[in-house]
Amino acid sequence: MSDDSAGRHGPTEGFHRERSQPLPPERSPRSGRVTVPSPAARRRRTGLLLVSALSVLVLFASGTSWALTGWMSGALNRFDVFGGLSEEDRPEPTGGLTFLVIGSDSRDSISQEAQEDLSVGHTPGQRSDSMMLVRLNHDRDRVTVVGIPRDLWVDVPGHGPDKVNAAYGLGGPQLAVRTVESLTDVRIDHYVEVDFQGFVNVVDALGGIEVCLPEPIRDPKAQLDMAAGTHHVDGAEALAFSRTRATSRGDLDRIERQQQVLSAMLDKAMSTETLSNPAKLTDFVNSALSSVTVDEGLDTRTINDLAYQMRDLSMDSVTFTQVPLSDTEYWTPHGNVALLWDEPAARELFAAIQADKPIADPSQESGKGSEPRPGDIRVQVFNGSGAPGLGARLDGTLASSGFQVTAPAQNWSSSNVSTTQVRHGSGDRAEAEYLAEMIPGAETVEDGTLNGELQIVIGFNYTAFEAPKSEDTAPKGEPSSGGGSTAVSTARENICG
Template identity: 70%
Template sequence: MNDDNGGRNRPGDGEFRRERSRPIPPGDRRSSRSGRITVPSPAVRRRRAGLVVMSVLSVLVLLASGTSWAITGWMSGTLNRFDVFGGLADGDRPEETGGLTFLVIGSDSRETLAEEDRSALSVGSTPGRRSDTMMLVRLNHERDRITVVGIPRDLWVDIPGEGEDKINAAYAYGGPQLAVRTVESVTDVRVDHYVEVDFSGFVGVVDALGGIEVCLPEAIDDPKAHLDMAAGTHRVDGTEALAFARTRATPRGDLDRIDRQQQVLAAMLDQALSSETLSDPGKLTAFLDSALSSVTVDEGLDTSTINELAYQMRDLDMAAVTFAQVPIADMDFWTPRGDVALLWDEPAARDLFADINADRPITGPSDEPSAPEEEAAEPVPADIRVRVFNGTGTPGLGASLDGSLAGAGFQVPDPASDWSSRDVPATQVRHGAGDAAAAEYVAGTIPGAEVVEDTTLDGEIQIVIGFNYTTFNAPEVEAPEPEESPSAGDAPLTTSTARDNICG
């Protein structure tokens, strides 16, 4: 992406270049009748909120707003363009399935950044181009649901024509075309459109929005990225947001980074809508002008395509945008050349991408049906609240049972007291409608006890000592086995929505 030569790519020159143009901004286009900029009302634009496709960069924020043809036309002409699909043989590509898939690339190229800018952004001076961030964004056939799948940059895959390497090397070897070929070959998902943004473009988007809000469950200290952030909620500018999204100084490295990037995407969209960027023509023009110059798209993402998508998706809600990441089997795979990469959980990954191709919603553990009642875990004393009543009149019997229950681990918040009568023949274990299993468990500790349902009870078990009471048999409770941290391959697919990823 960061190409100093603005011309189109020429065969045989070994470089990929983009066509650039500078149409007149929409701020200079006014209605002949009113003299006003032809932008729909704020109410209309807010009804069209929710699109998170393509990194929630300027083009996607604009899609979400569904603004006028004049603005989308200007935006389309401002974007950098590259012939991504021209060299791909259609017969070697996955079949079209009806949905629309975007490959989103965040490039780590520093070529167009001045030395002082590299220092300010803490991105170093590594030469060449690689894909620092990679996501597949799937828009289903009905245009009412979006799935965003994060692909770790260090995933070890077979790059067509180059052999095995980390997936982000595909971009370095062959630019956007090879990045698309590689992603299609390993996922069997056809890529329809391509979007790329570089470091300065990302910073420009966040700064143009006035910053975003991010959340941290625990502190991060990454001297290399110049990031020292305490746990909690933070308001960050573009430079801080870039460090937040790029750091890998956390226990799960690249996987944690994907989670943070998804949080940043949701925060960008939320900020764009809440800050009225889309409802103010001046702010919108400034926002697009500052952000679009570092965005590259394929030649097929033209004005008519953008307008068509904006219309089709005008009612999409953020709750219909699902984030996930490729399931990982091994986070510490030593490659033949001696460095560490990631291996994905191939069966789980195949299932994930098959769901995407079939436009099936992807779900995490929270969406799975609950276990059948007969498979419910056996009650344990620590979870059962008990109150004792003496129905025999024998002094001290209730207090004795109280002590035995507490010693066995039951909850005994109130001292024993006398029952309303002192001639109860058999010990009763009384319970409310939802506590039958707990009552049966308690009755099993007292020989001869009978279980009685009492609809006035809720969450408490009552033991009424009868004349047949002889002893209390403390239950044997197995010590819980220490929980092992699940390996990457054991971790289930987790998902979240764009709404879930917004702080608060």
């Protein structure tokens, strides 16, 4: 939850999480020494367990022994999430399992020094920093992860309209579950929560992960300065990468980065490097459990059953999407900006999840011949006319129209360009022609040094930029002001490279 809106609710009292302290397998007199199975045996017995990291589920392999699985279950913090909920008001259960995953931004258990190191601020109280709905289908061979933007404007049961993450601050896990169930009409079967420090520990225990950026991010508040490209990040850097909203689409970009981080963690956790190293696997499991809270129903037997049922799940079986939106700039009665969901599209999405149907990718449905859209186009402006400030003004117009402006405008190698050019690589002709139509008198020029990015060179004949209609500005598969389709990707597709 953002500090400017959620903080007014104050801390929530009355949460009591029982923490057990079992011994790890290698120290337990009943389990004896941990024996790591052969690679073949691990492949047969490897189960994927659900734990949380930054309010998203990390699916990791548990293939050392069933004793280790039992230890993991006993080490989890537990909270009676569903005890106070009325069955009459809840959606009907189905054969699939749905997890509500909350990333808590509580700083209460983090030292002031750690708060400063992680750049998470000092705001007291309990809040949800991010939220995801994770669906494991009836056959246990497919997982669907739906990102729920924390600024989504909803009706919080018993409290009225508010941002969805206010539910956690007002009534803890129970009210968060009630709110999401009433919003989606999908029954929540299990609850998983993690805090900042737990997420950092998990990434560090994995030895860091790789993330990649199409454009640079600079967020002084989060102490984040990352150039475009691929980066190997540790836990603190991964946290800043996942939490920053210092990009053009704010929380929506943040959800996509969180999905990328989750995919990278999943890939690293399932790798042979992690599974075949007992010390590394134990360190990873210890870190994953240190700050995780689950519902009381996730007991040892349930975890064992899930581990066995999900043993053949792969990176291609985990699909990500987010709630379809109709308005990303809704001014609330509280005087701040929130998001409105596209109700027909969202209802269709959640009905498919409840029915265990695969989520369709709208970008694939639209076909490859679709007209380019601003959100798909990367562009940099160069001023070849010599007119001061013209490039910066065009930068602003392009950004407000939804184009990806990759760098601030610069002067061209000469200041006597007569005709405005839209320069492009051999594979980007359609995008260049689309953009040139918005600049009266502009011509397209193929440039073999360019690949995936356009350049506008302002000439003497430049008069104006005619912005496209608003419904054309969103990237394919992403929400525009009047549409609600959202992008769909698998965990494998989200991994860098």
